[in-house]
Every structure is written in C-alpha cells, then in structure tokens.
Amino acid sequence: MRCEDARTILVEVEGGERSAALREHVAVCPACRAYANDLEGLRIGFRALAAQSVPEPSWGFAARLVRRLDVEEWSRGADFLEQVGRRVVYAAGLLTLLLLLALVLPASGPLRGPTASELYWAQPDTATLANYSILPDETLESRELNSPAPNSSGAKGKP
Amino acid sequence: MEPYRAERDPQEVAWIRGAQRGDREAFGHLVERYQKRVFSQVFRLVRRREEVEDLAQEVLVKAFRAIRSYDFRSSFGTWLARVAVNHCYDFLRRERAQPATFSVSPGDRDAAQPTALVDKLEAPGQDPERQAVLRDLVGKLLERAPADDRVILVLKEMEGLSVEEIGEILELRPGTVKVRLFRARKRMLENWRSLRQER
C-alpha cells in the first residue's frame, strides 16, 4: 500500500474500520503512523469541542423576539401608510401646479415661441448695445456724464 | 441533541401553519422549542460567545420572514438549521473580508496561539490536559479554516449529523458532502502539521 492511499483511507474512514492492509502499512510506516495519530488528535479535539458548554438563551428570549416581530410588523404598516400619505401629497401638489399653469397660460396653447413682431421690436435694443462697444472711449465717457443713471441723485461722483 | 428527523408533532404543525399565516405568538412557541438548538449551532459555527444571542435572534427573524417557503418536506429542525447555517456563513464571509480579528482577550492571546498549543501538546501531560489542549487547538484551526470547511466540519464532527442530513441542510448531494468533508478534514490536518513544522 502506498502512503498516499493509506492517508486517503485514514481521512475518509471513521476510526475503527481499518482494513488489514491499512493496519499493516500503518504498523510498519512511521510517517503514516504519525499521520494517523494527528488525525486521531483532531477527532479528540472535535469531540472535546462538542462537549464544551454552549451559551444559553437569556430569560425571556422568545418573548422578546415575538415583541421585536410585532414592532417590525407595526413599523412596516406605518411605513406603508407614510408612503401612501406621501403619494397623496405629491399627487395633490402636482394637481395644483397643473391647475395654476392652466390659469396663467392663454387658452390657445400652453407654451408659445416668440412671434415675428416680438423679434422685430427686440432688435433696436441689441443694435444700441452693439454701438456702445464700438464708440470711442471719450464719446462713451461724455455720454455717461451727460445722461446719469435714473436712480442716482446726480450729485454722486461729481466734485 | 435531539434527532433531526423527529416524528411530526401535530402541535408543531399547528404552530408552523399559524406562523405561516403571520401569527407571531405561534412562532414564539416554535422559538421556545428550537432556541437552544439554534444557539448551539450558531455558537459552534461562529465561536463568538458575545455574538451568539444577536445572531440567533437574526436567524429566527429571518426564519419568521421566510416561513411561508417551508413546505414540510424536511423536518422543521433541518429547515431552521439551513437558515442558521446560511446566516452564519454570510457572517463568517463578511468577517473574513475584514482585517483579522481574534476572539481571545489580549491577556491570553499568546497562550491561545496555535503554535503555543502545539508546544504544549508535545510536552508530557495528563490525559484530560491533553484533551483540553487538543480542543483549543482544533478550535483555533477551525477559526482559521475557510467558511465552507468550517460549516461542514461543525455539522459533521460537532453536531454529529449524517452525510445525508448535512446534504439536506446544505442542499447538496450526499456524494458532494463526502468529497467536501474529506477535503476539509485533510486541509485542517495539513494546517496542523504545517504549524508544527513552522516552529
């Protein structure tokens, strides 16, 4: 019997069920004997570990668990109501917004692009602004002095 | 430990059916009946006394949430063991993903190191003492073993379950259980032997 085969059987088979061939090999092979001893040590260790005391549930464990389940169920119910409530609030908000939009915008259409005339009247302003930037500095200065801003008192900035 | 395949108790069936309808009091009776077994399984799998009660509670809450899926094909104990094993397995994997933490207090950390235990084992000693050393050594090796090995070894060597019962809990064929058990034992033995060579 090869050592490898002997060890495979040793690991596989529970103690006490060893074949004659295996017993013979273990008897003459010190390495496999040590292997078998270690394996036996593992088994003893496991048995001792299994015999070790195990923590017990503290008093009232089951009752506390049932209470926890009750609380979870209750809070799940509360969550559900909260979700439903929140949805109602969202829906009401959305409805109000839609109503307001319907009142504010003309009946012909909810949104309109600028008309041709609106674009036309917007043009002179743009042109004036463009002219400003190409005017010589002194012209700009004199213009500013001659026409003060409407909200200033007129005295501000002058000697 | 009670047998896993107990005769169907009509009272237990009534509690299970009640719990499946959402009756939490009925589930409370099941908890009273199985709590010790769940504590034992959780402790043996996780090996952390201070975590056992919390983990057992989480297992039982999970079981209550999933109890509608219980179809009476296996015993309730086996089904509950499956919930416990899966929960502890996830816990061990999560713990393994974090930096290593030892459950021993700093004072006895050196004494509890596996190499120190191997030293003690070589020294001549009384049988009960040797047994205690072997117990601590196997405990440490178990803590270092991969979660899969740990689960299968605990179920076989400590819970004393048959290969068929383990297969039912882990949802594996008995042949697969045997192969995994063989590999887990072999790996553990090799770890022990390599510890001795490390010294």
Ligand SMILES: [Zn+2]
């Ligand atoms: Zn050999």
